[in-house]
Amino acid sequence: MRLDSHVVVRRAAFTLDLELTVEAGEVVALVGENGVGKTTYLHAVAGLVELDDGYVRLGDRVLDDATGRKHMSVEERRCGLVFQQHLLFSHLSAAENVAFGLRARGVGRRDARAWAREWLERLGVAQHADTPATRLSGGQSQRVALARALATEPDVLLLDEPFAALDVTARPAVHALLREHVFDDVRPVVLVTHDPADASALADRVVPLALGRPAA
Amino acid sequence: MSAPAGSDVFMTDRTRSGHETTSPAPRVARRRRAPLPLLVPAALGFLFLVAPFVALLVRSPWGDLGSLVTSQGALQALWLSLRTATAATVVCLILGVPLAWVLARTSFPGQNLVRSIVTLPLVMPPVVGGVALLSLLGRRGLLGSLLDTAFGFTVPFTTLAVVIAETFVALPFLVLSVDGSLRSADLRYEQAAAVLGASPWYVFRRVTLPLVGPSVAAGGLLSFARALGEFGATITFAGNFPGTTQTMPLAIYLAMQDDPSTALALSLVLMAVSLAVLIGLRSRWVSGLIGVAS
Known part of the structure; x- marks a missing residue:
């Protein structure tokens, strides 16, 4: 399974324009300050935000294609999204x-x-x-x-600031938990965090994001 | 009337008292002495509301209460009232919750107009509602004449007409209450459910309804109370036939003409039912649920 995406979402404050491919089993960390569009990217992949341009492909399925005006409904996408606030019922x-x-x-x-x-x-x-x-x-x-x-x-796992709600002492345990029980060889993972230390500790690849675009 | 957040309208007092118990600061602040120009009208206003009930209690024929309330006519009217108000509440729930959902969760042209029309029975004299219902469902009404010629079936002056009249006046209470709570509910829970693969209908049943459940319960209780007290639309549209359309309010009005002590006794009964509804609205059960939802 492979996530292949080019997400363009125009907002008043910024335009998110991010081309990102995540291979099977790869963990990619999106890192950046608050408000640069990290969460918007995850929500676009999950279908909660519609693309203004670009595409999202997952394995051989097309979830979104702005040029073909295709937008698969949220419940059909098979995305695993863990919200920053968890949102348990x-x-x-x-x-x-x-x-x-x-x-x-x-x-x-x-x-x-x-x-x-x-x-x-x-x-x-x-x-x-x-x-x-x-x-x-x-x-x-x-x-x-x-x-x-x-x-x-799910075919892809999207983690939004998984450490924001935890105190610092709990982090090593969660890092270990994610490595041992959550990440596998098959599923692509996109991890959003504002903390570069968390990103480099967990991710195979770190993508810095600044105001909607990959930072230099 | 651009719809107010219904639940807020009805629940201000509860949220305030809830706030008071959690933080001591406002309690101290509220203990200050009210200035006389506010205190006097406030006291008068309260007296104005409570004095009639005191008079009702004082003048009630306590000695004969048992026999008056359990007389055949009274029991018949009470039983009819409870049945029709319950049926009206059920219809309100079945129609009103989806209506509130459509108002709160979708957007379409003329939505504000629809919202205003939904609240119209709140501000309209019920007797006008009765006349309107007759124009639609009366024997010569728009729809009623069709029913009459096609099936030989007439709605007015039946128990069904009572339920229809009560539903007509009670429905806005439910819609406003649920609409307000849907619009203030956190949409992200519904999004989370959709990401997990839940269809919109599944999300509505398993996430949205539990989320706004307290408002549905509160709106249902208010609708029931409104249906129970309905007079104008009922007497206009359904008439005043003992056993089929004579509900408690109608029976009280009739008794007032020639048997005031029965009227007083029946009024006491209705007042007790209303009090029970009020206690239901404020009970731990409902307010506890409201605490979860907000």
Whole structure:
């Protein structure tokens, strides 16, 4: 699987114009100050933002093609997006959050639940499976959000500032977690962060971004 | 009337008291003495609202209350009122939640006009609503004449007409409440659900509805209360037949002519039901849910 994209999104404050190809299993970090369009890029790939120009291809599927006026709907794209604020559904437990994507695709309740447990276990939060999402700590909710995205077996993983909600001492553990249980040889990963240290520690390739364009 | 955020209109007081318990500062600030030019009208205003209820309580025929309230006519009217108001609330929920969703989540030409029309029954005299319903569904009405010739079926002066009249006046309460809460809800949760592969219909059922559930509950309770008290549209469109269209408000009005003590007793019953609705709106259950949603 390979992510092949040229994303052009015009905003009042900036124009995002980024050509980015991520190979199977590659981890690319987009690094830049707040407001340069990093999140906009992730949302464009996930389909939450429409392209003004360019294209997004994932494997042999065309998700977006501005010239051909193609825009695949968000729910069909098979993108795993972990939001900066995690956005766990507050009326559901951790396990129900992880099972959500599977249930939405028609997987039966028991199978979805078993699968969700497995992912919670891999990410080290199995003991919180029945905890309401609102009662999880920042670090726990991040792991649940990761599990929720991964449980749907997405074709690409998009991580938006995965360390923003964590205190500094928790970072090494999350780095290890991502390397061991989240990154694999197949799925391309785009990681957005404003911290160059996190980027170089985790990514195969760092792409600095300044006001919508790759920095020199 | 460009729709106000419905839930805000109805829930200001609760949010304020919630705020008070969490932070001590405003409580101290609110303890200051009110200036006389504000205090006097405020006290008068409160008295104005509460005095009639006190009079109602004082004048109520407490001794005969049991027998008056359980008389056949009273029970019939109460039972009819509860049935029709419940049915109207159900119809309001089935039609009103989707209507609120379309108003809040889509954009189309004339949307503000649609929103104004939805709120029209709020500001219109209910008796006008009754006349309007008759023009549509009456035996000689636009639609009613068709129903009459095609199926020999007439709506006015039936229990169905009561439900229709009550729904007509109660629907705006539900739509406003849910529309306001949908528009202030955090869209990102719905986006997160869509990214996970959920269809728009699945997102609505599993994310949006739980998110605005408290407003749906509050709007439903308000609709029920409004339907229960409906008088003008009902008597115009459905008439005043004991057992089929004579709801509590109609029975009270009729009793007032020749049997005031029955009217007082029935009024007490309606007042108790309204109080129950009010307590429902303020209960821990509803406000707890509201706390989650906001």
